[in-house]
Amino acid sequence: MKLKIAFFSLLLSLVACNKATKQNTVAELNNEEVENTTKFKYWNWITVGHKKSDSAYTVHFNKLKSNGIDAVLMNTGADPKLLKRLTPIAKKAGLEVHAWMFTTNRPGDSIALQHPDWYMVSRSGKSCFDERPYVGYYQWLSPSHPEARKHILSLVEGLAKVEGVASVHLDYIRYPDVYLPIGLLPKYNLKQEEELPDYDFDYSDASIEKFMKIHHKDPRKMENPAIDIEWKNFRLNEIKSLVDEAYDVVHKHDKKLSAAVFPYPEMSDHMVRQRWDKWKVDMVLPxxxxxxxNEELDWIGYATKQGIQDLEEKQTELHTGLYTPKLSNPDLKEAIQLAKDNGAKGVAFFDDYTLTEEQFEIIKASKK
Known part of the structure; x- marks a missing residue:
């Protein structure tokens, strides 16, 4: 009898010990999950090319990693071969790789340039094929043209197929600037107090025909198309549907979709027909x-918080984009903290080739 009691006591002790071990293991896993989901990520936009050697990129990627960068947004010109070459090098350095591409703005796209009808047209009748707003590299494809859209999505899929890539990153996923940022207007000697015909797009045949099938009216005949809500909403939805299709494409290849966007949704809507809080997208980098x-530094916190609030019911992560060439060292430190304090999951720096050693030290110090 005593032997049986001793045996059962030992058995109960082993069960209790095993249960405690499992609980500890679960707790450790939960802590690890919390750590992974709460880690503040540091991104860097970078443009790459074929001319630099693998060894030179190895040095550069190692430098970024050693200075606190976690992820690179790599612009290969939507070239999957170059992306395939450089992704393993960046990953070996410990960096996450995101395939950055120009989306509706496709400057110098050799395939698109064979199709003048693919391009957006302004209210004043100027096509981005040959008359570009603001700057020479503004060559905008119409998301309403089925073949232009098909071409853009084929580029997205080409990048999504590359092994080791974490996300395809859409930049210029919008219409041309209806309104420029106010601080840039003097550079172009412009006043934009209303929607000007030269900067109001897309009046291409493909876009107008698609809109008329839905709403039975022609924006080209409107006295003031800026106040027609259906016309504005049509263009917002054209961008949204393109993003949503891209999301399905990249997720088919087990990748995520990220996007560079304007500061917060209401502002993006007003300036570039881009309402990104309504998109199917995994991560946004405003x-x-x-x-x-012409805002003050604390506006970084304001815009970050506004974006977070607009995404409240969605799973989309927000990582604040910072323009480092214009940030002093003290302001860079405060900007990172403002992003953290207002709910961002990380910060992205544009661009790495101008980051100074002092700025790298600030970035590293902010991670402690």
Missing amino acids: MIYYNFY
């Missing part, structure tokens, strides 16, 4: 370049 808008 470019909160406060000095472009």
